[in-house]
Amino acid sequence: MKKASFHFLRVGLAITFLWIGVLIFKNPEAWGGYLQPWAAGLLPIPLAQAMIGTAILDVAIGAFLLIDFLPWLAALVGAIHIIIVLTVSGITDITVRDIGLLVAALALTIDSLPQEVLNKIWFVKKQQTQWMGQSPEIK
Amino acid sequence: MTSFALLFTLSAIGVSETVYLIRKRIASEKPICPIGGGCVTVLTSKYSKVFLIPNDVLGLLSYIIISFIAAFLVIGVEPMFVWISALKILVAVASLMSIFLTYLQWRVIHAWCFWCLMSAFTIWLMGIIIIVNNLI
Numbered sequence: 038m039k040k041a042s043f044h045f046l047r048v049g050l051a052i053t054f055l056w057i058g059v060l061i062f063k064n065p066e067a068w069g070g071y072l073q074p075w076a077a078g079l080l081p082i083p084l085a086q087a088m089i090g091t092a093i094l095d096v097a098i099g100a101f102l103l104i105d106f107l108p109w110l111a112a113l114v115g116a117i118h119i120i121i122v123l124t125v126s127g128i129t130d131i132t133v134r135d136i137g138l139l140v141a142a143l144a145l146t147i148d149s150l151p152q153e154v155l156n157k158i159w160f161v162k163k164q165q166t167q168w169m170g171q172s173p174e175i176k
Numbered sequence: 177m178t179s180f181a182l183l184f185t186l187s188a189i190g191v192s193e194t195v196y197l198i199r200k201r202i203a204s205e206k207p208i209c210p211i212g213g214g215c216v217t218v219l220t221s222k223y224s225k226v227f228l229i230p231n232d233v234l235g236l237l238s239y240i241i242i243s244f245i246a247a248f249l250v251i252g253v254e255p256m257f258v259w260i261s262a263l264k265i266l267v268a269v270a271s272l273m274s275i276f277l278t279y280l281q282w283r284v285i286h287a288w289c290f291w292c293l294m295s296a297f298t299i300w301l302m303g304i305i306i307i308v309n310n311l312i
Contacts, residue, residue, distance in 0.1 A: 052188045056184060105196070
């Protein structure tokens, strides 16, 4: 991804997470209403407390993305968070928006992954390629 | 609510911009200067600090405070009139400061800094939003 477009996406997504966090803080019970009954039943703590926790997570993700601190980790946690939101809220009229946010978070994660993490991900594949290239008789 | 959302968005943009400038300054690197070429001239001039505090740090603090106040106003943290007054005073002071710094770029330093202008326009836009919101 081009550098400028990456930062546009990063700041845009950061503002989205921050603002959603603020809105959840404003009215946690109302936001808890989006949870499916089966998901709300699984909560070990009151719904309002769980939503406050969600708000804190949203603000933390947004802040990390905004100041460009560990953006790959913030975007990854954000993507996982959105997957959980999609799972527990079910298919609604606004699901498509969450899918857009999910893909944006995944794009940021992929683009900002540090080289050490990339090496770990591709390590097995790289080794297999070397192994196949160096000792053809084993193939 | 809409005006607070806009103020929050603008302050968040300001935070990301000032953090970028602070990082570049600490790393002793030149910031990207998309329009014009006077960023380094302006950012390294003697006017880049106010009472030994770099302008980017002052800007960051201002934007963080504005974003917190906007969030408090949306959430409904009392006392609301204190937050509204603080927001108006802070944006007014920052707007005047931005006018002065823009004047310095124009008449004294004779160089234009993209990031400084962007920050100035961000603050002025906040001021316009507050004024328009009061009028309506």
